[in-house]
Amino acid sequence: MGGAEDHFKTTQWSRILSAKTKDETRQRMILDNLIETYWKPVYCYLRSKGFDNDAAKDITQDFFSDIVLGRTLIQKADQSKGQFRSFLLVALERYVVSKLRYEGRIRRGGSAKIIHMEAPDLANLNISGSVLDPNHAFCYAWASTLLDGVLAEIKEEYCRTQRSAHWEVFRLRVLAPIFEKTKVPSYREICEKNNIADESKVANMVVTVKRRFQSVLRRNLRDLAGSDDGAEEEFKEIFQILSQESAK
Numbered sequence: 183m184g185g186a187e188d189h190f191k192t193t194q195w196s197r198i199l200s201a202k203t204k205d206e207t208r209q210r211m212i213l214d215n216l217i218e219t220y221w222k223p224v225y226c227y228l229r230s231k232g233f234d235n236d237a238a239k240d241i242t243q244d245f246f247s248d249i250v251l252g253r254t255l256i257q258k259a260d261q262s263k264g265q266f267r268s269f270l271l272v273a274l275e276r277y278v279v280s281k282l283r284y285e286g287r288i289r290r291g292g293s294a295k296i297i298h299m300e301a302p303d304l305a306n307l308n309i310s311g312s313v314l315d316p317n318h319a320f321c322y323a324w325a326s327t328l329l330d331g332v333l334a335e336i337k338e339e340y341c342r343t344q345r346s347a348h349w350e351v352f353r354l355r356v357l358a359p360i361f362e363k364t365k366v367p368s369y370r371e372i373c374e375k376n377n378i379a380d381e382s383k384v385a386n387m388v389v390t391v392k393r394r395f396q397s398v399l400r401r402n403l404r405d406l407a408g409s410d411d412g413a414e415e416e417f418k419e420i421f422q423i424l425s426q427e428s429a430k
Contacts, residue, residue, distance in 0.1 A: 198212070198216070198256065198259050198261075198266060213256070217246050219324075219327065220267070220270060220324070221242060221246070222323045222324075222327050223267070223319075223320045223321070223323040223324040223327065224242045224245060224246070224270075224274055224320070225238050225239065225242045225323075226319040226320060226322070226323035227271070227274060227316045227317070227319050227320040227323075228241050228242060228278070228316075229319070230315065230316040230318075230319035230320075231278065231316045241278065241281065244281070245274060245277055248277070255269075255270070255273050261408075265406075266406075267320075267321075267324055271317065271320055271321075274320075318423070318426065321423045322423055322424070322426075324423075325420045325423045325424055326424075328402060328420065329399075329420075329424075331402070332395065332398050332399050332402055333357070333395070335398055336349070336391065336394055336395055336398055337349050339394075340391070347376060347378070347387070348387045348390060348391050349391065350376060351372055351376065351378075351384055351387045351388055351391070352387070352388055352391035352392070352395075354367055354372055354375070355367060355369075355372060355384075355388050356388065356391075356392070369381040369384045369385055372384050399417075400413060400417070403416040403417055403420070
C-alpha cells in the first residue's frame with residue numbers, strides 16, 4: 183500500500199478534528215463534506231429499518247441537523263476509538279431509538295433545525311438485498327459511495343486528458359459486466375466496437391486504467407485511515423462488504 187502518496191497532508195480524521203474549530207465558515211464546509219459522504223448510508227440504514235422514503239429523508243435530515251447545528255457528535259468523535267463511520271453508525275442507532283421513544287412515532291418536519299442542502303433523490307434506490315440488515319445497508323451504501331467517487335474521478339481524468347477511449351474500454355471490459363450484468367466482451371469485440379486495430383493495445387489500456395483505479399482507491403483509503411496499516415484494513419473491509427452483497 184506504500185508509494186509516493188504516503189504523506190498525509192489531510193485525512194478524514196484531521197478534517198473531523200478541525201471541525202471543532204470556532205471558525206464557523208470552515209466548520210460548516212467540513213461538516214457539509216461529511217454530510218455529502220454519509221447521507222446515503224444513513225438513508226439506506228433507515229430504509230432497511232422499515233421507514234418509507236419520506237420518513238427516512240426526514241430522520242436523515244434531523245440526524246445531520248444535530249451534527250451540523252448541535253455539533254454534539256463531532257465534539258465526541260475520538261480517533262483512538264476506531265473508524266468514524268462505526269462511531270457514526272452507533273450514534274445513528276441510538277438516535278433512532280431515542281427519537282422513537284420521545285415522539286412515539288416519526289413525525290414529518292418534527293425538527294426545527296434545517297440543513298440548507300440538496301438531499302439526493304433516493305426514492306427509487308434498490309436496497310432489497312440488504313433490507314434485513316440495516317447495519318450492512320449502511321456499510322454497503324458507504325462502500326458504494328466511495329467507489330462511485332473513485333470511478334467518477336478516474337472518468338473525469340481520462341476524458342479531460344483526451345484519453346476517453348481508455349475509459350470506454352475499461353467500462354466495457356470491467357464495469358459493465360459488474361454493474362450492468364452484461365457478458366464480458368472479448369478484446370476483439372472491443373476493438374471492433376471502438377475502431378482499435380490491435381487487441382494487445384486494448385489489453386494494455388485495461389491494465390493502465392485498473393492501475394489508476396487502484397492508485398486512486400488507495401489514496402482515498404489512506405485519507406480515511408491516516409496510515410498505510412489502516413488503509414490495508416479499510417481495503418480488506420470494503421471488499422468484504424461488497425462480497426457479502428454480491429453473494430446475496
